[in-house]
Amino acid sequence: MSQVVAPQPRVVVAFHSGYGHTAVLAEAVQRGAEKAGAHVTFVAVDAITDEQWHELDTADAVIFGAPTYMGGASAGFHAFAEATSGRYLNGTWADKIAAGFTNSASKSGDKLNTLNFLAAFAAQHHMIWVGLGLAPGWNALQASENDLNRLGFWVGAGAQTPQDGGIETVHEADIATAEHLGARVTAQAAALTAGRAALAEVTV
């Protein structure tokens, strides 16, 4: 069998951020993905362009991000989600990898609802959901709030920023956790594209 050279994974970070905190995490996701070898497109979904829609449609993986507002994803993200209904009907994003992150002011803040919504949104598009892939941090006597995954999520990356803090108060551990998510998704996208390329070479 001939050797397969996998193309560089194309990853889109598609996020909403009303006040900039979630945007800091989106930048961390982008950094993690780029360090892991992805070509990344950074998309603020409330200002999305036609070119960025095209990037979404041709990506190998999409990492969705939204702040948690009123116990769920922000209206800005929901407007974007609803604008994808044509793509849902056409299966445009089927079999792409997906993952998600959120941020809220409270340690819980009901942000699991947001991650679960992002996973359901991806499932509606027939995407392949990748969880965070980290053990929970900060949950034992010797653990620290500086642990990766300090808030103990599995479905995606969850972050907490004080409601009265500026964007510089986004927690370093949450930033590192977001970087991890970007790297993990890139690794999975690379494996999937290489596997699909290898399968295309197989003759039966």
Ligand SMILES: Cc1cc2nc3c(=O)[nH]c(=O)nc-3n(C[C@H](O)[C@H](O)[C@H](O)COP(=O)(O)O)c2cc1C
């Ligand atoms: C309309 C609104 C609703 C919010 N609802 C929640 C909530 O349900 N739970 C929570 O912990 N924080 C809540 N927050 C706080 C935000 O999640 C928090 O400030 C977050 O850092 C905002 O992210 P952003 O700067 O990316 O918009 C809410 C903030 C706003 C403006």
